[in-house]
Amino acid sequence: xxxPVCLVAGPSGSGKTTLLESLVRELTxxxxxxxxxxxxRGRVEVDRPGKDTWRHRRAGAVATFFVTxxxxxxxxxxxxxxxxxxxxGWCPPGTELLLVxxxxxxxxxxxIEVVRxxxxxxxxxxxDVLCVATDLAGFEAPCPVLPLGDAGAVADLLERRLxxxxx
Numbered sequence: 001x002x003x004p005v006c007l008v009a010g011p012s013g014s015g016k017t018t019l020l021e022s023l024v025r026e027l028t029x030x031x032x033x034x035x036x037x038x039x040x041r042g043r044v045e046v047d048r049p050g051k052d053t054w055r056h057r058r059a060g061a062v063a064t065f066f067v068t069x070x071x072x073x074x075x076x077x078x079x080x081x082x083x084x085x086x087x088x089g090w091c092p093p094g095t096e097l098l099l100v101x102x103x104x105x106x107x108x109x110x111x112i113e114v115v116r117x118x119x120x121x122x123x124x125x126x127x128d129v130l131c132v133a134t135d136l137a138g139f140e141a142p143c144p145v146l147p148l149g150d151a152g153a154v155a156d157l158l159e160r161r162l163x164x165x166x167x
Contacts, residue, residue: 002088003035003095004162006130009104010114011122015148016101019114019133022151023099023158030155032163035091037084039102047075084109096163110162112154115139131157 008016008023020036027034047054047064053075056064063076079086084100091098100109105123115121115134131144133154139145146153 002085003091003098005084005088005098005100005109006158006162007084007100007103007106007109007111007128008114009102009111009123010116011119014114014116014119015133015135016114019112019148019151019154020099020101022149023155026151026155027097027158030159032159033092033094033096035095035098037087037098037100037102039100097158113141114148115141116148130161 008020010016017038024034024036047057053064053066057075063074066073066075084098084103084106087100088095088098103109107126107128109128110130111126111128113121113123113129113132115132115136117136125142129141129143131146131154132139132141133146133148133150135148144157146157
């Protein structure tokens with residue numbers, strides 16, 4: 001069974017990565033198995049030209065697995081319909097939650113919105129917004145508003161709303 005997906009959305013530089021990192025630490029400390037996705041709009045060259053894996057792919061391999069003592073990296077073409085739901089199906093067995101940074105504006109998934117001083121909100125309010133994590137005192141929203149630096153409070157909400165057997 002695929003884990004539930006939760007998007008972490010907000011403008012570039014607003015603190016999404018810091019919040020996501022804190023959430024992973026908090027949920028992992030609670031014994032939860034969490035996977036993450038970082039969505040990037042541009043192209044990043046991670047498989048360097050001339051290296052063995054690059055040569056395998058250019059020779060026609062549909063996927064290349066790079067295996068080290070500690071990790072497995074998969075190089076493959078991006079399916080045209082890749083979505084957070086697709087990626088949830090790729091998670092290791094036992095994964096309880098997939099936290100997704102990016103896919104700005106994508107609907108249909110629960111979302112934590114990061115709102116910070118000096119950054120404009122970029123997506124409309126929808127029923128998908130689980131909460132707002134903010135550093136702004138008195139911020140009003142049609143959903144729970146939690147302190148940006150309180151990963152424990154955000155993790156509590158995720159356990160209540162998305163994870164069975166929440167504590």
